[in-house]
Amino acid sequence: MNTKELLLSVLMGGPATGYDIKKVMEHDVSTLVDVSLSNLYPALNELAAEGLVTFRKVEQDNRPNKKIYELTAAGQEACLRALMKGDARHRLRSEFIFILSFVPFLPRWRVKELLDQRLADTNAVLEDLDRRDAEDNGTLREGQRFCIGFGRAMMEAQRDYIIAHGAELLDSCPDENPLRAVSAD
Structure with missing residues:
Protein backbone atom coordinates (compact mmCIF):
# COMPACT_ATOMS: atom_id res chain seq x y z
CA MET A 1 0.00 0.00 0.00
CA ASN A 2 1.22 3.50 -0.70
CA THR A 3 1.33 6.34 1.85
CA LYS A 4 -2.04 7.79 0.84
CA GLU A 5 -3.74 4.39 1.14
CA LEU A 6 -2.14 3.88 4.55
CA LEU A 7 -3.41 7.29 5.66
CA LEU A 8 -6.92 6.40 4.52
CA SER A 9 -6.71 3.16 6.49
CA VAL A 10 -5.69 5.04 9.65
CA LEU A 11 -8.66 7.37 9.22
CA MET A 12 -10.99 4.36 9.00
CA GLY A 13 -10.65 4.41 12.80
CA GLY A 14 -12.27 7.84 12.94
CA PRO A 15 -11.36 11.53 12.74
CA ALA A 16 -7.83 12.44 13.82
CA THR A 17 -5.39 15.32 13.85
CA GLY A 18 -2.28 15.19 11.72
CA TYR A 19 -0.26 14.65 14.90
CA ASP A 20 -2.46 11.70 15.93
CA ILE A 21 -2.21 10.19 12.46
CA LYS A 22 1.58 10.54 12.56
CA LYS A 23 1.71 8.78 15.96
CA VAL A 24 -0.39 5.87 14.68
CA MET A 25 1.76 5.62 11.56
CA GLU A 26 4.99 5.67 13.62
CA HIS A 27 3.92 3.35 16.43
CA ASP A 28 1.40 0.99 14.88
CA VAL A 29 1.49 0.97 11.10
CA SER A 30 5.29 1.10 10.79
CA THR A 31 5.59 -2.10 12.84
CA LEU A 32 3.65 -3.89 10.11
CA VAL A 33 4.57 -2.24 6.81
CA ASP A 34 7.22 0.12 5.46
CA VAL A 35 6.03 3.68 6.01
CA SER A 36 7.39 6.95 4.71
CA LEU A 37 6.43 9.80 7.02
CA SER A 38 8.33 12.48 5.11
CA ASN A 39 5.37 13.25 2.89
CA LEU A 40 2.57 12.71 5.45
CA TYR A 41 1.16 16.26 5.39
CA PRO A 42 1.49 16.75 1.62
CA ALA A 43 -0.29 13.39 1.17
CA LEU A 44 -3.10 14.51 3.51
CA ASN A 45 -3.44 17.70 1.46
CA GLU A 46 -3.60 15.66 -1.76
CA LEU A 47 -6.28 13.40 -0.25
CA ALA A 48 -8.28 16.51 0.67
CA ALA A 49 -7.86 17.94 -2.85
CA GLU A 50 -9.07 14.60 -4.27
CA GLY A 51 -12.16 14.73 -2.03
CA LEU A 52 -11.16 11.61 -0.09
CA VAL A 53 -10.77 13.40 3.25
CA THR A 54 -12.09 16.59 4.73
CA PHE A 55 -10.59 18.62 7.50
CA ARG A 56 -11.69 21.29 9.87
CA LYS A 57 -9.42 23.79 11.53
CA VAL A 58 -9.59 24.08 15.29
CA GLU A 59 -8.21 27.21 16.89
CA GLN A 60 -6.25 26.78 20.09
CA ASP A 61 -5.21 29.38 22.64
CA ASN A 62 -1.45 29.98 22.78
CA ARG A 63 -0.85 27.12 20.33
CA PRO A 64 -0.93 26.75 16.56
CA ASN A 65 -4.24 25.84 15.00
CA LYS A 66 -4.73 22.17 14.26
CA LYS A 67 -6.59 20.31 11.54
CA ILE A 68 -8.83 17.37 12.23
CA TYR A 69 -9.05 15.03 9.24
CA GLU A 70 -11.97 12.75 8.46
CA LEU A 71 -12.74 10.30 5.67
CA THR A 72 -15.42 11.16 3.17
CA ALA A 73 -17.62 8.42 1.71
CA ALA A 74 -15.36 8.46 -1.37
CA GLY A 75 -12.32 8.12 0.91
CA GLN A 76 -13.82 5.14 2.65
CA GLU A 77 -14.55 3.52 -0.72
CA ALA A 78 -10.99 4.25 -1.92
CA CYS A 79 -9.56 2.69 1.25
CA LEU A 80 -11.71 -0.42 0.90
CA ARG A 81 -10.70 -0.75 -2.79
CA ALA A 82 -7.02 -0.55 -1.76
CA LEU A 83 -7.54 -3.19 0.93
CA MET A 84 -9.36 -5.43 -1.55
CA LYS A 85 -6.66 -5.20 -4.23
CA GLY A 86 -3.67 -5.45 -1.88
CA ASP A 87 -1.48 -8.52 -2.28
CA ALA A 88 -1.32 -9.09 1.49
CA ARG A 89 2.20 -10.47 1.15
CA HIS A 90 3.85 -11.59 4.34
CA ARG A 91 7.60 -11.14 4.05
CA LEU A 92 10.38 -12.10 6.33
CA ARG A 93 13.03 -9.42 6.03
CA SER A 94 15.50 -9.36 8.86
Whole structure:
Protein backbone atom coordinates (compact mmCIF):
# COMPACT_ATOMS: atom_id res chain seq x y z
CA MET A 1 0.00 0.00 0.00
CA ASN A 2 1.22 3.50 -0.70
CA THR A 3 1.33 6.34 1.85
CA LYS A 4 -2.04 7.79 0.84
CA GLU A 5 -3.74 4.39 1.14
CA LEU A 6 -2.14 3.88 4.55
CA LEU A 7 -3.41 7.29 5.66
CA LEU A 8 -6.92 6.40 4.52
CA SER A 9 -6.71 3.16 6.49
CA VAL A 10 -5.69 5.04 9.65
CA LEU A 11 -8.66 7.37 9.22
CA MET A 12 -10.99 4.36 9.00
CA GLY A 13 -10.65 4.41 12.80
CA GLY A 14 -12.27 7.84 12.94
CA PRO A 15 -11.36 11.53 12.74
CA ALA A 16 -7.83 12.44 13.82
CA THR A 17 -5.39 15.32 13.85
CA GLY A 18 -2.28 15.19 11.72
CA TYR A 19 -0.26 14.65 14.90
CA ASP A 20 -2.46 11.70 15.93
CA ILE A 21 -2.21 10.19 12.46
CA LYS A 22 1.58 10.54 12.56
CA LYS A 23 1.71 8.78 15.96
CA VAL A 24 -0.39 5.87 14.68
CA MET A 25 1.76 5.62 11.56
CA GLU A 26 4.99 5.67 13.62
CA HIS A 27 3.92 3.35 16.43
CA ASP A 28 1.40 0.99 14.88
CA VAL A 29 1.49 0.97 11.10
CA SER A 30 5.29 1.10 10.79
CA THR A 31 5.59 -2.10 12.84
CA LEU A 32 3.65 -3.89 10.11
CA VAL A 33 4.57 -2.24 6.81
CA ASP A 34 7.22 0.12 5.46
CA VAL A 35 6.03 3.68 6.01
CA SER A 36 7.39 6.95 4.71
CA LEU A 37 6.43 9.80 7.02
CA SER A 38 8.33 12.48 5.11
CA ASN A 39 5.37 13.25 2.89
CA LEU A 40 2.57 12.71 5.45
CA TYR A 41 1.16 16.26 5.39
CA PRO A 42 1.49 16.75 1.62
CA ALA A 43 -0.29 13.39 1.17
CA LEU A 44 -3.10 14.51 3.51
CA ASN A 45 -3.44 17.70 1.46
CA GLU A 46 -3.60 15.66 -1.76
CA LEU A 47 -6.28 13.40 -0.25
CA ALA A 48 -8.28 16.51 0.67
CA ALA A 49 -7.86 17.94 -2.85
CA GLU A 50 -9.07 14.60 -4.27
CA GLY A 51 -12.16 14.73 -2.03
CA LEU A 52 -11.16 11.61 -0.09
CA VAL A 53 -10.77 13.40 3.25
CA THR A 54 -12.09 16.59 4.73
CA PHE A 55 -10.59 18.62 7.50
CA ARG A 56 -11.69 21.29 9.87
CA LYS A 57 -9.42 23.79 11.53
CA VAL A 58 -9.59 24.08 15.29
CA GLU A 59 -8.21 27.21 16.89
CA GLN A 60 -6.25 26.78 20.09
CA ASP A 61 -5.21 29.38 22.64
CA ASN A 62 -1.45 29.98 22.78
CA ARG A 63 -0.85 27.12 20.33
CA PRO A 64 -0.93 26.75 16.56
CA ASN A 65 -4.24 25.84 15.00
CA LYS A 66 -4.73 22.17 14.26
CA LYS A 67 -6.59 20.31 11.54
CA ILE A 68 -8.83 17.37 12.23
CA TYR A 69 -9.05 15.03 9.24
CA GLU A 70 -11.97 12.75 8.46
CA LEU A 71 -12.74 10.30 5.67
CA THR A 72 -15.42 11.16 3.17
CA ALA A 73 -17.62 8.42 1.71
CA ALA A 74 -15.36 8.46 -1.37
CA GLY A 75 -12.32 8.12 0.91
CA GLN A 76 -13.82 5.14 2.65
CA GLU A 77 -14.55 3.52 -0.72
CA ALA A 78 -10.99 4.25 -1.92
CA CYS A 79 -9.56 2.69 1.25
CA LEU A 80 -11.71 -0.42 0.90
CA ARG A 81 -10.70 -0.75 -2.79
CA ALA A 82 -7.02 -0.55 -1.76
CA LEU A 83 -7.54 -3.19 0.93
CA MET A 84 -9.36 -5.43 -1.55
CA LYS A 85 -6.66 -5.20 -4.23
CA GLY A 86 -3.67 -5.45 -1.88
CA ASP A 87 -1.48 -8.52 -2.28
CA ALA A 88 -1.32 -9.09 1.49
CA ARG A 89 2.20 -10.47 1.15
CA HIS A 90 3.85 -11.59 4.34
CA ARG A 91 7.60 -11.14 4.05
CA LEU A 92 10.38 -12.10 6.33
CA ARG A 93 13.03 -9.42 6.03
CA SER A 94 15.50 -9.36 8.86
CA GLU A 95 19.00 -7.99 9.23
CA PHE A 96 19.21 -10.18 12.36
CA ILE A 97 18.69 -13.36 10.33
CA PHE A 98 21.01 -12.16 7.57
CA ILE A 99 23.85 -11.44 10.00
CA LEU A 100 23.34 -14.77 11.80
CA SER A 101 23.75 -16.60 8.50
CA PHE A 102 27.45 -15.66 8.84
CA VAL A 103 27.86 -17.27 12.27
CA PRO A 104 30.95 -19.30 11.27
CA PHE A 105 32.75 -15.98 10.82
CA LEU A 106 31.45 -14.18 13.92
CA PRO A 107 32.92 -14.39 17.41
CA ARG A 108 30.76 -15.91 20.13
CA TRP A 109 30.43 -12.59 21.99
CA ARG A 110 28.89 -10.91 18.91
CA VAL A 111 26.37 -13.71 18.36
CA LYS A 112 25.43 -13.63 22.04
CA GLU A 113 24.99 -9.87 21.79
CA LEU A 114 22.69 -10.30 18.77
CA LEU A 115 20.63 -13.02 20.48
CA ASP A 116 20.30 -11.03 23.69
CA GLN A 117 19.21 -7.92 21.79
CA ARG A 118 16.68 -9.89 19.74
CA LEU A 119 15.25 -11.40 22.94
CA ALA A 120 15.02 -7.96 24.55
CA ASP A 121 13.30 -6.52 21.47
CA THR A 122 10.93 -9.49 21.30
CA ASN A 123 10.03 -9.14 24.97
CA ALA A 124 9.39 -5.41 24.47
CA VAL A 125 7.01 -6.18 21.58
CA LEU A 126 5.23 -8.80 23.71
CA GLU A 127 4.85 -6.29 26.55
CA ASP A 128 3.41 -3.75 24.09
CA LEU A 129 0.95 -6.33 22.74
CA ASP A 130 -0.06 -7.23 26.30
CA ARG A 131 -0.58 -3.53 27.06
CA ARG A 132 -2.76 -3.07 23.99
CA ASP A 133 -4.76 -6.15 24.89
CA ALA A 134 -5.21 -4.99 28.51
CA GLU A 135 -6.28 -1.49 27.42
CA ASP A 136 -9.02 -2.92 25.23
CA ASN A 137 -12.31 -1.83 26.73
CA GLY A 138 -14.26 -3.34 23.88
CA THR A 139 -12.93 -0.68 21.50
CA LEU A 140 -10.76 -2.97 19.39
CA ARG A 141 -12.33 -4.41 16.28
CA GLU A 142 -12.17 -8.18 15.81
CA GLY A 143 -9.50 -7.79 13.13
CA GLN A 144 -7.35 -5.76 15.52
CA ARG A 145 -7.71 -8.40 18.23
CA PHE A 146 -6.75 -11.08 15.69
CA CYS A 147 -3.65 -9.09 14.68
CA ILE A 148 -2.58 -8.69 18.31
CA GLY A 149 -2.97 -12.44 18.83
CA PHE A 150 -1.16 -13.24 15.57
CA GLY A 151 1.68 -10.89 16.48
CA ARG A 152 1.90 -12.42 19.94
CA ALA A 153 2.08 -15.94 18.47
CA MET A 154 4.91 -14.91 16.11
CA MET A 155 6.87 -13.15 18.85
CA GLU A 156 6.42 -16.01 21.32
CA ALA A 157 7.59 -18.52 18.70
CA GLN A 158 10.63 -16.34 17.96
CA ARG A 159 11.46 -16.01 21.67
CA ASP A 160 10.96 -19.73 22.32
CA TYR A 161 13.13 -20.70 19.35
CA ILE A 162 15.99 -18.45 20.45
CA ILE A 163 15.79 -19.82 23.99
CA ALA A 164 15.66 -23.44 22.79
CA HIS A 165 18.38 -23.21 20.13
CA GLY A 166 20.54 -20.20 21.00
CA ALA A 167 23.06 -22.28 22.97
CA GLU A 168 23.63 -24.57 19.97
CA LEU A 169 24.31 -21.56 17.80
CA LEU A 170 26.73 -20.10 20.35
CA ASP A 171 28.56 -23.44 20.57
CA SER A 172 29.18 -23.30 16.81
CA CYS A 173 30.86 -19.88 16.98
CA PRO A 174 34.59 -19.33 17.05
CA ASP A 175 35.97 -18.11 20.39
CA GLU A 176 38.23 -15.54 18.81
CA ASN A 177 37.39 -12.68 16.54
CA PRO A 178 38.14 -14.03 13.03
CA LEU A 179 39.29 -10.54 11.99
CA ARG A 180 42.33 -10.89 14.26
CA ALA A 181 43.49 -13.93 12.29
CA VAL A 182 43.04 -12.05 9.02
CA SER A 183 44.82 -8.90 10.25
CA ALA A 184 47.71 -10.94 11.73
CA ASP A 185 48.68 -12.15 8.22
